[in-house]
Each structure stands twice: as structure tokens, then as C-alpha cells.
Amino acid sequence: xxxxxxxxxxxxxxxxxxxxxxxxxxxxxxxxxxxxxxxxxxxxxxxxxxxxxxxxxxxxxxxxxxxxxxxxxxxxxxxxxxxxxxxxxxxxxxxxxxxxxxxxxxxxxxxxxxxxxxxxxxxxxxxxxxxxxxxxxxxxxxxxxxxxxxxxxxxxxxxxxxxxxxxxxxxxxxxxxxxxxxxxxxxxxxxxxxxxxxxxxxxxxxxxxxxxxxxxxxxxxxxxxxxxxxxxxxxxxxxxxxxxxxxxxxxxxxxxxxxxxxxxxxxxxxxxxxxxxxxxxxxxxxxxxxxxxxxxxxxxxxxxxxxxxxxxxxxxxxxxxxxxxxx
Amino acid sequence: xxxxxxxxxxxxxxxxxxxxxxxxxxxxxxxxxxxxxxxxxxxxxxxxxxxxxxxxxxxxxxxxxxxxxxxxxxxxxxxxxxxxxxxxxxxxxxxxxxxxxxxxxxxxxxxxxxxxxxxxxxxxxxxxxxxxxxxxxxxxxxxxxxxxxxxxxxxxxxxxxxxxxxxxxxxxxxxxxxxxxxxxxxxxxxxxxxxxxxxxxxxxxxxxxxxxxxxxxxxxxxxxxxxxxxxxxxxxxxxxxxxxxxxxxxxxxxxxxxxxxxxxxxxxxxxxxxxxxxxxxxxxxxxxxxxxxxxxxxxxxxxxxxxxxxxxxxxxxxxxxxxxxxxxxxxxxxxxxxxxxxxxxxxxxxxxxxxxxxxxxxxxxxxxxxxxxxxxxxx
Numbered sequence: 275x276x277x278x279x280x281x282x283x284x285x286x287x288x289x290x291x292x293x294x295x296x297x298x299x300x301x302x303x304x305x306x307x308x309x310x311x312x313x314x315x316x317x318x319x320x321x322x323x324x325x326x327x328x329x330x331x332x333x334x335x336x337x338x339x340x341x342x343x344x345x346x347x348x349x350x351x352x353x354x355x356x357x358x359x360x361x362x363x364x365x366x367x368x369x370x371x372x373x374x375x376x377x378x379x380x381x382x383x384x385x386x387x388x389x390x391x392x393x394x395x396x397x398x399x400x401x402x403x404x405x406x407x408x409x410x411x412x413x414x415x416x417x418x419x420x421x422x423x424x425x426x427x428x429x430x431x432x433x434x435x436x437x438x439x440x441x442x443x444x445x446x447x448x449x450x451x452x453x454x455x456x457x458x459x460x461x462x463x464x465x466x467x468x469x470x471x472x473x474x475x476x477x478x479x480x481x482x483x484x485x486x487x488x489x490x491x492x493x494x495x496x497x498x499x500x501x502x503x504x505x506x507x508x509x510x511x512x513x514x515x516x517x518x519x520x521x522x523x524x525x526x527x528x529x530x531x532x533x534x535x536x537x538x539x540x541x542x543x544x545x546x547x548x549x550x551x552x553x554x555x556x557x558x559x560x561x562x563x564x565x566x567x568x569x570x571x572x573x574x575x576x577x578x579x580x581x582x583x584x585x586x587x588x589x590x591x592x593x594x595x596x597x598x599x600x601x
Numbered sequence: 602x603x604x605x606x607x608x609x610x611x612x613x614x615x616x617x618x619x620x621x622x623x624x625x626x627x628x629x630x631x632x633x634x635x636x637x638x639x640x641x642x643x644x645x646x647x648x649x650x651x652x653x654x655x656x657x658x659x660x661x662x663x664x665x666x667x668x669x670x671x672x673x674x675x676x677x678x679x680x681x682x683x684x685x686x687x688x689x690x691x692x693x694x695x696x697x698x699x700x701x702x703x704x705x706x707x708x709x710x711x712x713x714x715x716x717x718x719x720x721x722x723x724x725x726x727x728x729x730x731x732x733x734x735x736x737x738x739x740x741x742x743x744x745x746x747x748x749x750x751x752x753x754x755x756x757x758x759x760x761x762x763x764x765x766x767x768x769x770x771x772x773x774x775x776x777x778x779x780x781x782x783x784x785x786x787x788x789x790x791x792x793x794x795x796x797x798x799x800x801x802x803x804x805x806x807x808x809x810x811x812x813x814x815x816x817x818x819x820x821x822x823x824x825x826x827x828x829x830x831x832x833x834x835x836x837x838x839x840x841x842x843x844x845x846x847x848x849x850x851x852x853x854x855x856x857x858x859x860x861x862x863x864x865x866x867x868x869x870x871x872x873x874x875x876x877x878x879x880x881x882x883x884x885x886x887x888x889x890x891x892x893x894x895x896x897x898x899x900x901x902x903x904x905x906x907x908x909x910x911x912x913x914x915x916x917x918x919x920x921x922x923x924x925x926x927x928x929x930x931x932x933x934x935x936x937x938x939x940x941x942x943x944x945x946x947x948x949x950x951x952x953x954x955x956x957x958x959x960x961x962x963x964x965x966x967x968x969x970x971x972x973x974x975x976x977x978x979x980x
Contacts, residue, residue, distance in 0.1 A: 280773045287777035287845055291784045299883040320882055321798035328789035328853060329804070334826075335850025336811050339819035346821060353825075392619070399616045409620050411966065415627070418962035418969075419955050420911030422930040426937065426951035427626045430633070430944065442645050442944070444629055476623065484970050508608055537815050540913045544934050559817055560914070563824070570821050577817040588813045595809050 291327075298323045340581075343574045351569035361571045365579075374553045375579070377467055381538060381554065385474045386531040390524060392475065393482025397490055398512065400483075410487065414480035421477070421540030428473045429545060434458040463551040470552060473541050478534065482527045489523040490516070529587045536580050555580055634952045635750040638945035654690070655746045656699065660737030661716075661724065667732045674728045680740060681722030687744040688720050699741040710738075718742070754949040762940075763924050764950050767932040771910060771954075773841055774920075774928055778848035779906040782856045783898065785849065790860035791886050795872055805861070811854035820918055823847065827919065837921070844919045851915065852905045859904075859975055863897035864890060900972030903965055907958055929954040 299320070306317055350357045365371045396413055400406030416424060433443030437456055441447040446456040459469045493516065501511050517524075539556035546552045548561070559576035562569050633646045644653055659680040668675045681687050693699040694708055694716070702708045707717045714728030718740070726738075759765035792798065793805050831838030867890070875885050909915075916928040927935070933950050940946045962969060 277769065280769055283773050283841055284776045284780075287842065288780050288784070291781050295784065295788060299881075303881060303883070317881070321792050321796040324788040324792035324796065324882070325798070325804070327785045328857065331785065331846070331850050331853055332807070332811070335823065335847065336814060336819060336853070337807070339822040340814060342822035343818050396616065396619055399612050399619075402612055403616060406616070409616050411963075412620050413623050414966075414970075415959070415962065416623070417973075418907060418958040419627075420913065420930050420933075420958070422913050422933045422937075423911070423951045423954050426933060426947050427630045429937070430629055430948060431626050433944075440644055442642070444625060444645070444647070447645050447647070476626070479623075481973060485974055488974050533813050533815075537817060540930070543913070544937055556815075556817055559820075560917075563821060563918075570825070573821050577815065577821070580815045581818050584813050584815060588810050591813060592806055592809050595806075 294327065295323075343577050343581075346570045346574040347578050349571050351567075351571050353570045357571065361575045364572070365575055370548075370553055370558060371576075373551055374548075374555045374558045374576075377552065377554050378536065378538075380467055381471060381474070381535045382532060384468070384471050385478065385535045386528045388471075388475050389478040389531050390482045390527050392479040393527065394486045394517075394520070394524075396479065397483045397486035398516065401487065401490055410483060413483055416477040417480040419477070421473075422544045424473050424477055425541050425544035428469075428476075429460075432459040432469060434460075460546055460552075461550045466546065466550055466552055470541055470545060473545075474535065474538065478531050482531070485523060485527050486520065489520055493519050529590070533584060533587060536583050630948045630951055633944060634754055634949040635752070636754075636945070637749055637751055638754065638943075640746070640749075641945050641948075642942075650748050652748070653746045654743060655687070656741070656743055659740050659742065661726060661740060663737055664732035664734050669731070672729070674731050676724075676726040676732060678724060679722045680718070680724060680742065681744075685722075686747045686749065687722070689718060689722060689742050689744045691743045692718050693741040694738070696739075696741060700743055716740075754945045755953070758946055758949040758953060762936065762946060762950065763927075764929070764932055764936075764953055766924055767927050767929045768953060770920075770926060771929040774844050774848070774916065775906055775909045777841075777845045778852070778909040779902055781845055782849045782852045782905060783902060786853060786856040786901075787860055787864075787891075787894070787898070788886070790857050790864050791882070791890055793857070793861045794865040795869075795885075796882060808854050808857050808861075812858055814854075816851050816914070819850070820914075823850075824918060839919055839921045839926070841920075841926075844915065847915050847919050848905075848909050848912070852908065856901050856905055859901050859972060860894070860897060862975065863894060867893060896968065896971070899965065899968040900975065903961060903969045904972045907961065907969075910958055 302317060302320060302323060346353050347361055348358060349355060350360075396409070400409045400413075403409070419427075430442075431444045432446075433441070434446055434456060435441050435443070441450055441456055445459065450456050460466050497515060498511060501515055506514075537556050538554055539560065542548060542552060542554050542557045543560070548554070548557050555576050559573050559580075562573040562576065629646045632649050633641055636646065636649055640649075640653065640655070643655075661680075662676050662678050664676075666676055666678070668677070681689075689704050691700040691703050692708075693701040694710060695701075702718075704718060704720050707715050709715055712728065712730070714726060714730075714732075716724060716726040716738075718724045724740070726732075759768075793801060793808075827838045827843055871889060872885055875889060880888070911930065912928075913930040913934065916931050920926045920928065920931075922931060922935070933947075933954055936943075936947055936950055
């Protein structure tokens with residue numbers, strides 16, 4: 275890929291897309307005008323011209339694959355032979371799968387909670403200081419970085435050298451300067467999961483922070499002032515006014531991060547590839563897509579487990595939007 | 602008032618702590634990418650700004666360079682590079698006694714020749730007999746090395762490791778993968794907001810549901826469709842247009858959702874007035890909606906672009922992992938495997954992969970945050 279072919283590629287892709295809309299609409303204008311001048315604007319066809327590409331993409335890339343994945347999970351590795359619940363029974367006995375489920379549960383408990391907690395605290399602190407905007411920019415910055423990039427950043431922080439050598443990883447340097455033995459953090463089972471979660475918390479706190487920050491501005495100033503005049507401490511105001519007020523925001527942030535965490539993949543693949551008991555569902559699924567020539571049955575099953583975990587949030591979302599549409 | 606001062610101090614301290622903890626990992630990466638690779642491998646990045654003690658091995662010139670003067674033989678040169686800025690503290694002539702001699706001290710070798718080394722690396726080696734050695738004598742030095750920054754890592758990573766190529770590949774993936782969904786979804790969002798057609802509400806409900814569908818649900822069937830198409834036309838199953846379409850599919854729900862919420866919030870009187878004047882929906886879309894939606898487009902563009910730029914999974918599955926197609930994140934992951942201990946390559950590669958997102962982030966932070974707060978959840 276050279277710079278010239280990049281331009282050609284990009285131009286080609288965008289051109290095809292744009293010309294569809296332009297030409298089809300012009301064609302429609304032309305036909306409609308010929309038919310009757312009076313009703314030229316009330317075309318029955320035009321909505322379908324507008325939605326056709328999106329709907330086709332939606333069907334081909336989302337709806338059909340979702341149904342097909344459900345089907346495949348009941349079929350064997352090539353997807354041609356019906357095996358009923360065999361894949362599901364296999365999963366309940368597979369140690370790797372169990373490990374992945376347990377780890378995903380751990381991620382679900384720790385990451386959304388801590389990200390939301392830090393996000394809220396930082397948003398609250400930053401809104402009260404003159405340099406808060408700068409602080410927020412810095413905390414938010416990891417959101418712009420890829421998970422793999424974040425993986426490299428943190429792999430460097432966690433780097434391990436033997437006890438005799440100078441540590442070049444920041445964490446081990448701190449540990450050694452406090453008089454402890456350096457550790458190969460990524461290889462200590464159970465704990466290594468926490469060190470991986472730290473990366474995700476480091477990234478997602480920024481997201482929680484900006485959403486909280488926007489919500490905090492919605493709290494009526496009079497209410498806070500009244501509480502201060504009555505002599506309530508800052509901590510008291512935080513726990514008994516601000517947190518209850520933000521209940522819905524907390525729920526929204528929690529669902530967003532939960533969904534992200536369920537699909538956590540890049541960090542694991544880049545840092546450990548599931549070794550030392552750090553396996554998670556999305557990585558295991560990627561593995562089964564190609565392991566031994568690929569097993570679409572087992573791979574699909576893993577996707578379905580992730581999907582099932584998302585369904586409650588999906589229903590809640592649809593419900594929430596229906597409510598919003600009414601008002 | 603005393604209580605307020607205390608609160609303010611605590612607030613400041615707490616926030617400073619958070620900021621420091623958050624910035625240290627990135628700062629380490631950034632600083633390291635400009636460090637000398639040998640220093641990087643032996644000392645922490647936080648020592649960059651102070652003078653380090655380093656142990657190095659050099660060789661003297663061979664006997665060809667000797668000069669004869671008054672029956673004495675001399676070899677004269679400088680061990681160090683001209684601009685290294687290093688200062689030698691001590692040296693040795695055997696690996697067992699690397700620090701035997703102080704700088705300016707004279708070492709006597711086995712053959713009774715004498716060598717003297719100065720702080721700046723200059724040495725004078727003299728002997729009464731002619732020098733015979735074919736290879737330079739090894740000199741072990743301990744030197745103070747001042748902070749030094751270099752762009753060598755960037756040169757190596759961009760042009761030798763193929764990261765420069767991967768950067769172009771990622772651009773080729775990311776630009777159409779952002780513009781195509783933007784065009785398609787803006788029409789879709791307009792139709793969902795202002796046009797009447799059969800199944801509109803159901804379609805919108807499907808979009809809301811698709812927001813949270815994990816893309817893992819789509820990978821296996823899509824890959825087999827791609828393989829089938831590839832086999833049918835006897836072409837490679839993995840190609841750039843294929844990735845664009847995959848990204849369009851995965852970004853469709855969130856892009857449509859955000860644009861639809863924005864377009865729906867525009868005053869409907871305006872659109873109705875235009876309809877009365879005889880404008881078609883296409884005219885309204887081009888002349889009224891598009892110009893008004895620029896801020897929303899900016900937000901959606903940034904979100905989708907960053908998402909595609911930072912994606913690994915789609916790039917791994919729908920592109921071949923060959924130099925002409927591999928994307929930055931996949932390249933970085935490959936380097937983590939093959940060059941896991943070469944931190945100069947990893948840190949620099951990672952930083953190259955972040956340049957575009959960080960630039961966008963700092964330049965257009967407002968739109969980025971607006972898009973996120975508008976309720977983006979991506980499947």
C-alpha cells in the first residue's frame with residue numbers, strides 16, 4: 275500500500291457510495307416528474323432509496339450473522355452436522371472454558387465498579403479546581419489509545435528483570451526501592467488478572483469521568499449550597515446528595531463498561547494470550563475460530579455466552595429508549 | 602475558613618495523585634521512545650534525565666595505525682564517538698578487572714607496553730617494540746553518560762520494521778471505514794427521523810438492540826461468507842473493501858443511533874416549511890440537514906475513526922497478516938511476540954500507533970466527548 279494507491283482506494287470507496295445516493299435520487303426525481311408534476315415530492319419509493327444500503331448492511335453484517343451463529347452453536351466444527359447440545363455439554367466440562375467464565379466474572383465485578391468509582395471521584399474533584407480541565411484531559415487521554423497500545427504501555431510498566439539487575443519496569447523499580455523482591459507480574463495466577471484489569475480501569479475511568487462530569491453540572495447549585503450552609507461536610511454532601519442524584523448516570527456508565535468488559539480481547543491477546551490462567555471468553559473464541567483448522571461450533575458457543583450476558587442490558591436499553599421517545 | 606483551606610488542600614493533593622498515576626505509564630513510553638536503545642535496556646526511563654554510569658567495551662586501533670618516533674611506537678586515537686559527551690571514570694584491560702585503573706592512570710600490559718586513557722576517551726599506547734596485533738586490544742571502560750535523545754528508534758521502526766507501511770495500511774482501512782458508514786447512516790438516520798415508511802419503528806428498535814450486540818456474534822458467519830465469495834470469484838477472501846464493509850456493519854448501529862438522535866432534534870417546522878415549498882426529501886437532506894449536522898458529523902466521525910484506528914480484532918480476521926495489509930495494532934501485537942525484549946522498538950512502535958489518535962484527541966476533544974456523552978455504546 276503506497277500513498278498513491280491509498281488515495282485511489284479511498285476515492286473509489288467513497289465515490290461508489292456517494293454516487294449511489296446521488297444517481298438514484300436524481301433518477302427518482304426524473305421518473306416522478308414524468309409521471310405527475312403535482313405529487314413529485316410525495317414519493318413512496320424515496321424512503322427505501324434512503325434506507326436500502328443501511329438495511330442491506332444491517333442484514334448481511336449483523337442480523338444474518340447473529341442468527342447463523344446461534345445455528346452454528348448446535349452444529350459440529352465444520353457447521354454441517356447437527357450435534358444438538360453437544361458443544362454446550364463439552365463446554366461445561368472444559369477447564370479452559372470454566373477458567374474463562376470465572377475470569378470474565380472477575381472482570382465484570384472489578385472493572386466497571388472501580389472505573390465508575392474513580393471516574394466519579396475525579397470528576398467531582400476536577401470540577402472544583404481551576405486546573406481541573408487539564409487534569410481531566412490527562413485522565414481522559416487513554417480513551418484515545420488502542421488497547422494494544424495500552425498493552426505495550428503497561429507491559430513496560432510491568433517489565434521484570436532478575437533480582438540482581440536494574441529494573442526497567444516502573445512497578446518493579448518501586449517494589450525494589452521499598453525493599454521487596456521484584457516479581458514477574460504477568461505470571462502470578464489470579465493476581466495477574468488484576469494487573470490486566472488495571473489497564474482497562476486506566477482506560478475506562480476517563481469515559482466514566484466525562485459522563486459524570488456532564489451529569490454533575492446538572493445538579494442544582496441551590497441544593498448543594500443549602501447543604502453547605504446547614505453545615506454538611508463535603509464527604510456527607512458527596513454520599514448523601516450527589517450519589518443518589520447520579521443514580522441513573524451510574525447505571526448507564528456501568529452498563530457501557532460492562533459491555534466493553536464482556537468483549538475484552540485485545541489486552542489479553544497482546545499481554546498473555548490467555549496463559550497463566552488469564553483466559554477470557556473473547557480470546558478463547560478467537561482461539562477456537564482457528565485452532566485445529568477452526569471449530570465454528572465451539573467458537574459460536576463462546577460468542578453466544580457473551581451475547582446472553584448482554585441481553586438483559588439490551589432489553590433495558592430498548593425499554594429506556596421507548597420511554598424517551600414518548601416524552 | 603480553616604476547614605475550607607484544608608478541604609482545598611486535600612482536593613488538590615488527591616487530584617494531583619490521580620493525574621500522576623494516570624500519566625506515568627504513558628510518560629514512560631514517550632520518553633523511552635527517544636532513548637538510546639542500549640541505555641533503554643539497562644536503566645529505567647526515569648533515569649533518562651540524570652547522568653548514568655555505563656559499562657562499555659571498545660577496541661583500540663590495530664597495529665597498522667602505529668607511528669614510530671625516536672625508536673618508540675605509538676598508537677593514538679579516541680575510543681569514544683565525537684559527540685557522545687561521555688566521560689570516562691575508570692577502565693580496565695581484562696574482563697575480570699574492568700575498573701582496575703583510574704582515568705589518566707597508566708596501565709602496563711603484559712608485553713610491557715603502556716596505555717594511558719584520558720577522560721574524553723583519548724588514548725595513547727606506547728611500546729618500545731613494534732606493535733604486531735591484528736585486532737584491536739579490548740578496553741573496558743566505565744563512563745558517565747549524560748542524558749541523550751535520539752530519533753534513531755523512529756527511523757528503525759518506521760522503515761526497517763515495517764511500521765511505516767502498517768501506518769499507511771491503517772489509514773487505508775480507517776478513512777473509508779469512517780466515511781462510508783457516515784454517508785450511508787446519515788441517509789438512514791434522516792429516513793428514520795423524518796420519513797414515513799412501513800416498519801420504521803421496528804427498524805429503529807433493531808438499531809437500538811444492535812448497539813450492544815457483541816461483534817463476536819458476527820465474526821464466524823461473516824468470515825465464511827468472505828471465504829465463499831473469495832472462492833467463487835477465485836480472488837483472495839481478505840481485502841480492503843471487505844474490511845471497510847465489515848467496519849461499516851459494526852459501526853452502523855452506533856453511527857445511525859447518534860445521527861438519528863441529532864437529526865430528530867432539529868426543529869420540524871423547518872423541514873415542513875421546505876416540504877410545503879416543494880422540496881423533495883433529497884433536497885432537504887442536502888440543503889438543510891447536512892449543513893446543520895456538521896457538529897454531529899464531527900462527533901460521529903471522530904468516534905468511528907478512533908474505533909477503526911484502534912481496532913485489532915476486525916483487522917486480524919478480515920485482512921491477511923502480510924506487510925501490504927497488516928494494520929498497526931496487528932503489527933504491534935506481532936512485534937510484542939517477536940521483539941518482546943526490544944523495548945526501543947516496542948515503545949516507539951506503540952507511540953507511532955498513537956500519534957494520530959492523540960492528535961485528534963487533543964485537537965477535537967470537545968467533539969469526541971460530545972459524541973461519547975451522547976450515549977455511544979458500540980457492539
